Amino acid sequence: MASIELNRVSKTYPGGVRAVKEATLAFRDGEFIVLVGPSGCGKSTLLRMIAGLEGISGGTVSIGGRVVNDLPPKDRDVAMVFQNYALYPHMTVRRNMSFGLLRRRRHGGPVAWLARSQARREELAQIDRTVEETAATLGITALLDRLPRALSGGQRQRVALGRALVRDPAVFLFDEPLSNLDARLRIEMRAEIREMHRRTKATMVYVTHDQEEAMTLADRMVVMRDGVVQQAGTPAECYGRPANRFVAGFVGMPVMNFVDATAAAGGLVAPSLGTGTVLALPPGRWPTIPAGPATLGVRPDRVRVSAQPAPGALQAEVRAIEALGDRMDVVLSVGSARMVARVENDARLREGERAWAGIDLADAHLFEAGGDGDACRRIADRDD
Ligand SMILES: Nc1ncnc2c1ncn2[C@@H]1O[C@H](COP(=O)(O)OP(=O)(O)O)[C@@H](O)[C@H]1O
Ligand SMILES: [Mg+2]
Known part of the structure; x- marks a missing residue:
């Protein structure tokens, strides 16, 4: 479990684009935060700085009270789910889901030796159980031995969620995970992600350009424009008391x-x-x-x-x-x-x-x- 603090976090890309300008935000442990704003406003950049996939040009990012600016992604206890699923095409669903867990254990010593040992066998059995339990909660048990190309978009996204879930991270980061799905499936998956939040009680940071998705998912939403945070508040606050005309026009439909x-x-x-x-x-x-x-x-x-x-x-x-x-x-x-x-x-x-x-x-x-x-x-x- 982890809180996240951003203190004057900025990002300037090589070439001079200032994608995020001095974002100062605090996310509580277990909160569901949605970063929302029009395309190009810096949402993905901010999320990727939290994940460690993008360098930080200024300011500090802390997770669980520890500054992580120089920590590689694998040491931040975060799992990320992307819009394009990012599944390994040559691996079965089962292997896609267990892969992150297997890899994490390998640092300890020679893999071949470990695999023969009793401890390793128990560990593999435990990973198998975790994968199967998670698959059951997501309703994808029947898909475990298929390859990603034999799955629909919705099924692939479930696998991507499953892969993040089995790692049991302190923080889940989502970058527009539902944008490739049709409207009906999107609404169904939203409910599943909310449920996933309720079950895991993990901190979740979710990026979307869709204000309706933000309103329905968020405990608190962060509205961004041109790299600048405009308002951070509950959906009711952003809707009922918009900080400025931009937020007023962005949140709520019709406009x-x-x-x-x-x-x-x-x-x-x-x-x-x-x-x-x-x-x-x-x-x-x-x-x-x-x-x-x-x-x-x-x-x-x-x-x-x-x-x-x-x-x-x-x-x-x-x-x-x-x-x-x-x-x-x-x-x-x-x-x-x-x-x-x-x-x-x-x-x-x-x-x-x-x-x-x-x-x-x-x-x-x-x-x-x-x-x-x-x-x-x-x-x-x-x-x-
Ligand atoms: N790797 C990059 N190099 C240079 N500019 C980038 C890079 N990634 C994003 N940008 C620019 O940074 C700004 C914010 O992008 P991004 O964080 O992807 O926005 P969003 O996710 O809100 O659509 C945009 O102007 C985008 O063109
Ligand atoms: Mg983006």
């Missing part, structure tokens, strides 16, 4: 609606929603908003839409409707702004026709104005 506005006494002036539009601030909320430009953020499920005029609602036009079974996403033009609303099915709403959009500021967020950058910090939201 949060953003509207340029100007904060004034008692209201938000938002001409992009229609000339003269002023959204009244709910009394008692947001008492300390500085007057001036700001960006309003409203989640799609907080936009009410009706086919009839409603008190306080803004006139809009329905651009498109995406049916989702019991609900639908309605793409609206409101003034010059585009907004997405997620609402209950409503047959009275039709593409190309008028509608009315109600924005509830009691459920909205407010960010510093200016582009979509991470500099646009949260000013206030419903919890303040």
Whole structure:
């Protein structure tokens, strides 16, 4: 079991790419951490520095209270699972799973001699039992004597998980392990990985670009952008109190609606929603908003839409409707702004026709104005 501390960890690749910039994070023993962010933001680089597969340009990485900067991967008590499985193609599943264990024991002395000894035989039997028990929990017993090429993608990924599990490491590191699988299998495997976490109680660090995967798996998620940590928090914190506009737009689907506005006494002036539009601030909320430009953020499920005029609602036009079974996403033009609303099915709403959009500021967020950058910090939201 192990905690992980990163203290101002940076990575500059030869050629000058600064892939990770001064990441300072602490992961508790047994936590399930998800590193999430768009492609190229430095997730894999950070994970590989924890694993020891990538040199550290600055700062320190500690595992279990010990600085491991100069420790080779095999001495860090970590197991890594990759997107492309990385199974040995010429070895059976059984051998792929036991290989790491066998190799670890060989340092001690001449292999041939050991193999003949009673101790060695017992050890091999123990490894066999471990492999078979792990295979049983993953439902791959029937595959043990097959070669990787005779397996489906999902089966290969199970074998890769099994290979990490049998080593019983203090830390599991996953780099987009489910990205090659189809959507349904991905959801099934997510549940298995959660279960694996519950059983092993190991520290797990999991990389994905998929915010939904991050939300469903993480105890805490670390949102990254351009090599910089934007926010580390529970999925509920990152969703409910995003640190800046980037996190707000990255976490949650459909994406949060953003509207340029100007904060004034008692209201938000938002001409992009229609000339003269002023959204009244709910009394008692947001008492300390500085007057001036700001960006309003409203989640799609907080936009009410009706086919009839409603008190306080803004006139809009329905651009498109995406049916989702019991609900639908309605793409609206409101003034010059585009907004997405997620609402209950409503047959009275039709593409190309008028509608009315109600924005509830009691459920909205407010960010510093200016582009979509991470500099646009949260000013206030419903919890303040
Ligand atoms: N071996 C490398 N040499 C040079 N640049 C690299 C190398 N690996 C990754 N990079 C660059 O570092 C940045 C972060 O990459 P990476 O950690 O793979 O991001 P992610 O996993 O979030 O997609 C990217 O700009 C990428 O092009
Ligand atoms: Mg990556």
